[in-house]
Amino acid sequence: MEDAELDSSELGTHSYWQQAYIKEINNFEENGDPGDVWFGEDSAMRIVNWICKCGIDKDTAIIDLGCGNGYTLSELAREGFTNLLGIDYCPEAIILAEKVAKSEFPDLKFQMPTNRDEWLECSKEFEKLWHFPHVIGAIDGKHILIQCPFNSGAEYYNYKSQFSIVLLALVDAQYNFMYVHIGTQGRISDGGVLQGCSLKRMMNEKSLNLP
Ligand SMILES: C[S@@+](CC[C@H](N)C(=O)[O-])C[C@H]1O[C@@H](n2cnc3c(N)ncnc32)[C@H](O)[C@@H]1O
CATH class of the missing domain: 3.40.50.150 (Vaccinia Virus protein VP39)
Known part of the structure; x- marks a missing residue:
């Protein structure tokens, strides 16, 4: 085929x-x-x-x-x-x-947390363990290497000259994953991945139930 x-x-x-x-x-x-x-x-x-x-x-x-x-x-x-x-x-x-x-x-x-009290709990942990007040999560992207998908040109070609998709993760104060978004093309920066994912949309719509 x-x-x-x-x-x-x-x-x-x-x-x-x-x-x-x-x-x-x-x-x-x-x-x-x-x-x-x-x-x-x-x-x-x-x-x-x-x-x-x-x-x-x-x-x-x-x-x-x-x-x-x-x-x-x-x-x-x-x-x-x-x-x-x-x-x-x-x-x-x-x-x-x-x-x-x-x-x-x-x-x-x-x-991830679904209500105000759970987010507050999360923020208290950041303050207690890391002395950062008013923090509800730490976020970063990780490139997962892939073979170049058929016919995709430079779509997945990243700044390290490899082909990848991005795993964007939000973790709590003890490194537990709270939110992940997988699959954005590797050429896109972490900021761009955040712009396109549901976490950002929920932040904009104020539907995360943040305190
Ligand atoms: C096919 S369902 C499988 C659900 C469950 N594992 C099962 O076997 O019944 C795929 C699940 O992955 C979630 N999902 C899809 N794309 C995702 C993504 N990019 N990042 C994180 N979760 C995702 C969906 O919300 C959905 O709950």
Whole structure:
């Protein structure tokens, strides 16, 4: 088969996931339905079983990036893993995951903060540990090297003369990831990545519920 660029999918847009999770939060509140496991429960369980067989300690830190409703993490918690963190760039996914996990797995952690008190807690930690008042997170980008995608010219060519996509991350005072955005073309600066990501949009719309 010839290499060809695939059409972009609406699944790659933040608005798609936001709408999906708003519906799923309503479904959960009305019917107790935890929502879709997007790649199917079988796939999630294959990952869980693989992790169980790796022989790692049960307190090994595991991050589920793009955790959705948190199904994979709940199953890992059921297997006895204790240091689990779910991250999603869609705050609605975090709200859903927290609601779903609340009764059975209250110790599961999901980021990022979704209300004023959680942000204040975050800021207190920065002041206590680093003596920076009024800070709610530390942000930076990391280039993930890739092979040049077909027909993409200099789109992914970065200032270090490599091809990459950018992982933009916001961390709390103890380096825990709170927000990630992955996939922006490597030629774009960290500032440009921030401009185009949902974190900035939520800051502009004042929907982060900051104090
Ligand atoms: C296909 S769903 C999978 C959800 C869950 N892991 C599951 O298996 O049910 C993809 C998830 O990744 C999140 N996501 C998509 N693009 C992302 C990005 N660039 N950065 C962080 N999260 C992203 C979406 O909000 C969505 O929750």
